[in-house]
Amino acid sequence: MNTTNSEIGTTKTYKDQHYKLVGHEPYTRVSDGSKTSLAVWRSACATCGQPFVVRTPIRARGFQPTRRCDLHKQRRVKVVPV
Numbered sequence: 001m002n003t004t005n006s007e008i009g010t011t012k013t014y015k016d017q018h019y020k021l022v023g024h025e026p027y028t029r030v031s032d033g034s035k036t037s038l039a040v041w042r043s044a045c046a047t048c049g050q051p052f053v054v055r056t057p058i059r060a061r062g063f064q065p066t067r068r069c070d071l072h073k074q075r076r077v078k079v080v081p082v
Contacts, residue, residue, distance in 0.1 A: 045069035046079040
């Protein structure tokens with residue numbers, strides 16, 4: 001899936017969690033210094049429900065965003081449905 005649809009207000013769902021595109025921000029790649037943009041998505045933390053943002057490349061091949069806020073992020077720990 002290509003996320004080139006970068007219109008503000010676009011929504012996506014990943015594993016039953018909803019994300020809304022709220023903006024774009026410029027980004028300079030560390031590897032080669034080239035300029036690009038990141039998509040800024042807003043969602044609710046799967047653990048506490050508080051809003052948080054996640055940034056993804058606009059031209060990402062897939063959409064697998066973070067599902068928790070910074071306070072609750074846990075690498076490689078699955079979100080358990082309630």
